[in-house]
Structures are given as C-alpha cells and as structure tokens.
Amino acid sequence: MSGGRIVAGLLAPHPPHLVYAENPPQNEPKAECGWETLRWGYERLRKQLENIDYDVIVILSPHWQTYIGTHFLGLNNFKSLSVDPIFPNLFRYHYDINIDVELAKMIHDEAESDGLSVRMMENPDFRVDYGTITSCHLTNPNWDKPIVSISSNRSVHYYSVEVMQEMMIKLGEATRKAIWKSGKKAVVISSNSLSHRHFVNESEVPEDMSKEHITNHSQYLWDMKMINMMKNGKTKELIEMMPEFTEQTVAETDGGALTWMLSSLNYPTYPATIHEYGTIIGTGNAIAAWDTNDEKRKIEGVSSK
Amino acid sequence: MTGEVVLGLFVPAHPHPLLCPEKSPGWARLREAYEQARMIIEESEAELILVYSTLWTSIIGHQFQGLKEPEWVHVDHDFHYLGSMPYKFHIDTDFAEELSNSAKSRGLESRVVSYHGFPIDTGTVVALSLLNPDNNLPAGICSSNMYSNRAETIVLGKSANDAIKKSGKKVAVVVVSSLSNRMFTDKIKPHEEKIHSQKDDEWNRKILEFLDEGRLEDVSQLSREIHQQIRVQKVVAFKPMWWLAGVMGQHNNFAGKVHAYESVHGAGCAVASLIPKIDEVGDKEYDEDDVETYHGDRNVLDTIISEEENNDFESSNEPLDEKEEFSESGTFSTSRAPKPVGAYPHARKVGDLLYLSGVGPRQPKSNAIPGGPVKDATGKNLDYNMKAQTIACIENIKTILEDSGSSLEDVVDVTSFLINMDRDFADYNSIYADYFGEIRPTRTTLEINALPTPIAVEMKVIAKIKY
Numbered sequence: 219m220s221g222g223r224i225v226a227g228l229l230a231p232h233p234p235h236l237v238y239a240e241n242p243p244q245n246e247p248k249a250e251c252g253w254e255t256l257r258w259g260y261e262r263l264r265k266q267l268e269n270i271d272y273d274v275i276v277i278l279s280p281h282w283q284t285y286i287g288t289h290f291l292g293l294n295n296f297k298s299l300s301v302d303p304i305f306p307n308l309f310r311y312h313y314d315i316n317i318d319v320e321l322a323k324m325i326h327d328e329a330e331s332d333g334l335s336v337r338m339m340e341n342p343d344f345r346v347d348y349g350t351i352t353s354c355h356l357t358n359p360n361w362d363k364p365i366v367s368i369s370s371n372r373s374v375h376y377y378s379v380e381v382m383q384e385m386m387i388k389l390g391e392a393t394r395k396a397i398w399k400s401g402k403k404a405v406v407i408s409s410n411s412l413s414h415r416h417f418v419n420e421s422e423v424p425e426d427m428s429k430e431h432i433t434n435h436s437q438y439l440w441d442m443k444m445i446n447m448m449k450n451g452k453t454k455e456l457i458e459m460m461p462e463f464t465e466q467t468v469a470e471t472d473g474g475a476l477t478w479m480l481s482s483l484n485y486p487t488y489p490a491t492i493h494e495y496g497t498i499i500g501t502g503n504a505i506a507a508w509d510t511n512d513e514k515r516k517i518e519g520v521s522s523k
Numbered sequence: 524m525t526g527e528v529v530l531g532l533f534v535p536a537h538p539h540p541l542l543c544p545e546k547s548p549g550w551a552r553l554r555e556a557y558e559q560a561r562m563i564i565e566e567s568e569a570e571l572i573l574v575y576s577t578l579w580t581s582i583i584g585h586q587f588q589g590l591k592e593p594e595w596v597h598v599d600h601d602f603h604y605l606g607s608m609p610y611k612f613h614i615d616t617d618f619a620e621e622l623s624n625s626a627k628s629r630g631l632e633s634r635v636v637s638y639h640g641f642p643i644d645t646g647t648v649v650a651l652s653l654l655n656p657d658n659n660l661p662a663g664i665c666s667s668n669m670y671s672n673r674a675e676t677i678v679l680g681k682s683a684n685d686a687i688k689k690s691g692k693k694v695a696v697v698v699v700s701s702l703s704n705r706m707f708t709d710k711i712k713p714h715e716e717k718i719h720s721q722k723d724d725e726w727n728r729k730i731l732e733f734l735d736e737g738r739l740e741d742v743s744q745l746s747r748e749i750h751q752q753i754r755v756q757k758v759v760a761f762k763p764m765w766w767l768a769g770v771m772g773q774h775n776n777f778a779g780k781v782h783a784y785e786s787v788h789g790a791g792c793a794v795a796s797l798i799p800k801i802d803e804v805g806d807k808e809y810d811e812d813d814v815e816t817y818h819g820d821r822n823v824l825d826t827i828i829s830e831e832e833n834n835d836f837e838s839s840n841e842p843l844d845e846k847e848e849f850s851e852s853g854t855f856s857t858s859r860a861p862k863p864v865g866a867y868p869h870a871r872k873v874g875d876l877l878y879l880s881g882v883g884p885r886q887p888k889s890n891a892i893p894g895g896p897v898k899d900a901t902g903k904n905l906d907y908n909m910k911a912q913t914i915a916c917i918e919n920i921k922t923i924l925e926d927s928g929s930s931l932e933d934v935v936d937v938t939s940f941l942i943n944m945d946r947d948f949a950d951y952n953s954i955y956a957d958y959f960g961e962i963r964p965t966r967t968t969l970e971i972n973a974l975p976t977p978i979a980v981e982m983k984v985i986a987k988i989k990y
C-alpha cells in the first residue's frame with residue numbers, strides 16, 4: 219500500500235492547565251474557569267479538524283525523554299493514571315489510549331534505515347507522558363483516532379540544538395516516508411509551548427487569571443517573531459532561527475518536536491492558521507495548524523525507494 | 524532527644540542493578556555493593572531513611588513526598604525493556620511535613636505532595652527497593668529543584684538537618700546520583716559496558732578517592748568543577764554533594780568507604796558510605812561563603828512581583844496618614860512602620876505605659892534598609908552605614924509612638940541591640956545622642972549574634988502615653 223500522506227501539521231501546546239480548566243471526566247481535579255482564550259483557540263482547531271479526514275495522530279512530546287535514541291510506543295493500548303509531576307494539583311488524568319503500532323513500527327524502521335538509533339517501547343506498565351496526553355486530549359477529546367507516540371531524544375543535552383535539529387529533520391523525513399508507505403492519512407502534532415520562561419511560584423487559585431501574563435517583554439517579541447514566520451510560510455527560516463530562539467527563551471523546542479513536525483511537512487511555504495496565542499504561568503503558547511489539503515498547499519508525496 | 528544523621532550513602536540511579544544484575548559483572552558488583560549498604564544501614568540502627576534523588580526534578584520550589592503508602596509499578600523512560608519496578612513504600616508523613624516546614628523557615632519555597640499515582644523517579648525507586656526492601660524503615664523523599672544552585676541546595680540540606688534534629692530520630696541519608704553521567708547514545712551490549720571516556724573515568728576515581736577518605740566537604744567544594752568536567756551540560760548543576768554536605772555537616776571528618784565503582788551504559792556509578800566520626804571536631808573550610816538562609820530568587824528566571832510586594836503595592840494606595848486604633852487587648856500596629864516579621868504588634872499599652880516591640884531600620888513600604896543591608900542574598904557580608912541605619916531605626920520608633928498617642932519625648936527606657944559593637948558603637952552613639960541627648964531615657968546596649976533581617980541595629984523602647 220502507498221499514497222498515504224500528512225493531512226495536517228499542528229503546533230499543539232500541552233500545559234495541563236488547559237485540561238484542568240476544561241473539567242473533562244477523565245481528570246480528577248476540578249476548576250472554576252481559566253485560560254479561556256487558549257481553550258477557545260483549541261475549539262477552533264477542533265472545528266477545523268472536523269473538516270479534515272484523517273486516520274491517525276502522530277505526536278512527539280518533550281515529556282517522554284530518552285537519551286538512548288528515539289522510542290515509539292509499541293503496544294495496542296495503554297490505560298492508566300497520569301499525574302503531572304510539576305502540577306499534580308491540576309492534572310491527574312485517567313487515560314485509555316489506542317496506538318497505531320503498525321505505523322509506529324513503520325516510522326521506527328524507516329528511521330532506523332536512515333541511521334537513527336530507535337527502539338520500540340513494549341512494556342505494558344509504561345506510563346504515557348502527560349505532554350502527549352494533554353495535546354491529544356485538547357486536539358481530539360473523543361480519543362476516537364489511534365495515535366503514534368514518539369519520544370523526545372535529548373541530543374540537545376549531550377550535544378547541541380544544532381545536532382538535535384539534524385536528527386529531528388531526519389526523523390521528520392522518515393515519518394513522512396513511512397506515512398506515505400502506510401497509505402494512511404495522518405495529522406502530525408508538535409506538542410510544545412513557545413517561550414518557556416515561567417513563574418517559579420503558583421498563585422493560590424491556579425486559575426486566577428489576574429496573575430497571568432507573559433514572563434517578560436523579550437519573550438513576547440520572540441514569540442511574535444516565530445508566529446509571524448509561521449503566518450508567512452517561512453518555516454525554513456524558522457528552523458534556522460530555532461537554536462537562537464530556543465536559547466533565548468529556554469523553549470521546549472529543544473525537545474525537537476517542532477523541527478520534526480515541520481520537516482515531516484517538508485517545510486510548508488504556505489501560511490499556518492494561528493488559532494490563538496496566550497500565556498500559561500508566564501510561558502508563551504500558540505495553537506497553529508498547517509492544512510496541507512488547501513488549494514496549492516499539497517505536499518509532494520515522496521516517491522518510494 | 525535530638526535526632527541525628529548516623530550515615531550517609533551515595534548510590535547510583537540506574538535500574539540495572541535492581542532489574543538485571545546477572546547480565547553484566549559490573550551491574551552485579553553494584554548490586555552486591557547495594558546489599559552491603561543495606562547492611563550498613565541496619566548496623567547504624569537508623570530509624571528513618573531520607574532520599575534525595577537528582578532524578579526527581581521539581582520546578583515550583585522543593586517538593587517532599589507526603590503520601591503514606593505510595594504504590595505503583597514504575598517503568599523507566601529509557602530502560603523500559605529491562606522490566607517493570609513494582610513498589611510500595613512507607614513514608615513518614617509527619618517527617619515530610621517537618622521537612623517542608625524546615626525548608627520554608629530557611630526561606631525556601633516548598634510543598635508536600637501526596638497524590639496517588641504521583642510519579643516517583645527511577646533513582647528513588649531503585650534506591651529504596653534495594654536499601655529498604657521490606658520497608659523496615661519509614662522513608663522521606665525530597666526533590667531536586669531544577670534551578671537551585673549551590674546556596675539554595677546547601678540551605679535545603681541544612682533544613683533537612685533541622686527536620687532530622689526535630690524528629691528525634693537516627694537517620695540514614697541517601698543521595699541518588701551518577702558521577703559522570705554521559706551515557707552512550709546508541710544501544711550497547713552488556714559486555715561492551717565501560718565508562719564513556721577516560722577523562723570521565725579519571726574524574727570519577729578522583730571523587731571516589733576523596734569519598735573513601737571521608738572528605739565530603741572537599742567533594743562539595745569541587746562540585747562546580749565536577750559539573751564542568753564530567754556532566755552533561757545544560758541547566759542542572761551537579762548538586763548532590765552540596766545537599767549531602769548541607770545535611771551531614773560541612774567537613775571532612777567521616778569514615779568513608781567506596782563499595783563499588785562501575786559503569787552503566789557508560790555513566791559512572793558508585794556506592795559509597797560516610798559515617799560521621801564521633802569524637803572529632805569539624806574542620807569545615809570554605810572557598811565560598813556559607814549560607815544559612817535562602818534569600819534570593821532563582822535568577823535564571825525573571826522575577827515576578829511576589830505576593831508580599833503586590834500587597835505592598837496595593838496598600839500604598841491607602842492614605843499614609845490614616846492612623847490605626849488600639850485593639851481591645853491594647854495592641855497597636857501601623858502601616859507606617861516596618862511590617863512585623865513575626866506574630867507581634869508594633870506596640871502594646873499597659874496602664875499609662877506603651878511597650879514597643881523591637882524596631883529596626885527597614886522602611887515600611889519597600890522593606891529597603893537605609894545604609895544598606897549587612898548581608899546579601901547568599902549570606903555574604905556587605906559594607907553598610909551604621910549612622911543611616913540608626914537614624915532610620917529611631918525614625919520608625921518615632922512614627923509608631925506618634926501614631927499611638929505618644930512621642931520620642933515620652934520615652935523612658937531604651938534597649939539597643941547591635942550586631943557589631945566594635946565597629947558600630949561610636950556611630951550609633953552619636954546619632955542616639957542627637958535624638959535622645961535631651962530626653963535622657965535609661966538605656967542598655969547589647970551586642971548580639973544576629974537579627975532576623977539583614978540589619979545592624981534594633982531598638983526596643985518603653986514610653987509614657989499622652990492621651
């Protein structure tokens with residue numbers, strides 16, 4: 219089978235605060251309100267996805283951190299309780315996630331043949347990371363599509379942002395090829411915020427919106443710079459800017475998700491839809507979507523090797 | 524009876540010695556060494572085990588495990604293929620509260636976390652499973668804050684020591700950490716196991732030589748250098764030895780022993796023990812200042828307006844000349860004087876006399892100290908102006924007196940506290956004379972070790988009430 223493709227690429231940040239504020243039945247803590255504008259942004263994203271036909275979500279989260287290669291969830295189902303280690307007061311989520319193991323294995327194999335170190339994760343007791351859960355919940359709260367969950371290789375710790383980018387560009391290409399070979403229609407998700415300087419204490423009522431603002435002006439300027447490049451289809455430039463952006467805003471983009479996602483889309487030159495921008499405990503968060511089905515936005519399928 | 528640390532242990536965090544020691548002779552030796560460490564704990568007659576794992580990184584202050592019986596089946600993010608680690612630990616929840624309170628009283632942000640399913644890190648799971656397999660000892664677990672550097676980590680260690688003393692128990696403290704932490708980034712076979720580089724190996728051996736001689740403070744002081752040389756760079760400093768020195772005492776008088784040194788996937792892993800020597804005095808030495816209380820923010824981040832500053836900002840909108848009333852019990856406080864640093868009023872009326880609490884030079888709204896603080900956030904001594912501090916101190920007293928129906932002229936008795944009599948008496952005395960020379964209350968001046976805020980003078984007065 220072949221002819222599969224990526225139908226959309228998303229930047230979908232994963233602060234547990236947004237799930238907390240939505241009060242879904244899966245989450246134990248209950249909120250009164252909070253971060254509405256970002257949550258309305260996610261609503262608009264979900265509306266957009268209603269008109270996009272897809273089979274599977276492929277997601278890379280910086281909160282499954284692996285030092286020895288890139289790992290892929292490799293069992294059909296994971297069901298357990300996820301407790302956020304930083305905000306256990308906000309996020310204790312009972313998840314039940316179906317995995318597209320077949321596609322996961324195909325991306326694994328493709329990456330391996332491209333020279334990346336990879337491993338399938340087949341331990342049934344493994345806990346899915348809260349970044350993956352949060353981004354997937356906010357994108358598709360019905361959980362009616364299987365996912366492929368990819369770990370974040372910490373080459374950035376061992377080497378540099380540049381080495382991370384090289385590896386993630388390769389992984390993005392492998393992802394694109396594997397999806398093409400699978401014949402499936404996939405949504406790829408980069409699960410991360412933008413600027414990541416955050417407050418080091420929490421207000422007494424976490425959803426007290428009078429306390430919420432960007433940590434500082436320079437972080438805001440960096441976020442706008444990145445978002446403008448997304449809006450103007452300048453994703454190659456964005457990738458070139460990534461090391462400096464990551465350094466200046468201690469961004470979660472160090473985990474490679476955004477680089478990987480843009481590489482899998484083959485660096486879109488058309489504008490992303492920015493559904494919202496807002497802050498969470500001082501970090502900058504943008505919800506963005508690249509719809510590859512729009513007129514003139516078709517991504518060239520990769521010819522089979 | 525006051526509690527004490529009877530034993531310190533340094534142990535590795537990787538799951539290999541727990542899950543598959545049989546696969547590599549090195550991992551088996553680590554397992555054996557873990558077993559020796561377990562027996563040393565038994566011999567030490569410890570009643571509690573306290574774990575600090577560098578793998579439990581917290582971000583919002585310092586966290587302490589507070590669930591009585593955390594139970595889970597843990598799987599490592601990288602080494603999931605080696606198997607699962609089921610655990611059920613027994614936490615001393617009172618001790619957890621005490622750890623958190625002690626941290627708070629030394630200026631640290633802290634909280635107790637007690638949620639079912641809270642992810643306990645691989646290092647803690649491995650250490651507690653091997654050192655305390657039957658939960659014979661109740662445990663304490665504390666996090667390693669991502670941003671905390673030397674001063675904050677030492678203060679955290681000292682606060683743990685405060686909690687241990689209060690607990691009245693004999694405690695074995697355990698730090699879970701690698702030495703060199705660079706692992707091979709590709710898969711390796713167990714028989715290919717070795718330290719990632721010769722340089723890492725040489726540094727590891729040097730550190731262990733020190734530990735074998737019981738020289739904890741020396742290793743603590745080398746921590747920045749160790750981080751530079753053999754740690755994967757990025758945000759997190761090599762801090763376990765700061766914590767251990769903070770909790771065990773900053774000196775080199777320990778009976779040290781290294782029980783094993785091996786590699787796990789390239790990282791340097793060791794089991795070492797430190798037993799305090801009883802009849803020797805400490806020989807603590809510093810190449811940097813010692814710190815007792817944490818004052819600073821973690822400055823990798825830009826500060827936001829703290830709650831207190833926020834309140835000050837709001838209250839500064841109130842008219843400054845508004846005077847407060849005496850309470851029914853005769854206590855009185857005013858927003859025009861420095862905010863009390865404890866549960867006490869500015870003044871209390873008894874009959875015709877007004878007793879004031881000790882007053883320092885801090886400014887009521889900004890908390891600024893005229894003449895400058897005597898110490899900086901890290902505890903380093905600063906130069907300050909004693910005359911300016913004394914003026915500000917007496918002006919604060921004047922304000923309280925006037926707001927409560929008295930005045931400087933009505934003062935009948937003064938007790939002054941100076942932190943450095945030799946340095947400051949003359950300056951203090953000359954300003955005092957300017958204000959009180961004519962009034963001539965009785966006076967006592969004492970030198971004391973420290974005051975609760977970084978000020979050099981505090982005065983306590985008794986005055987008559989006019990109306």
Ligand SMILES: [Fe+2]
Nearest residue numbers: 232281349470
């Ligand atoms: Fe995150």
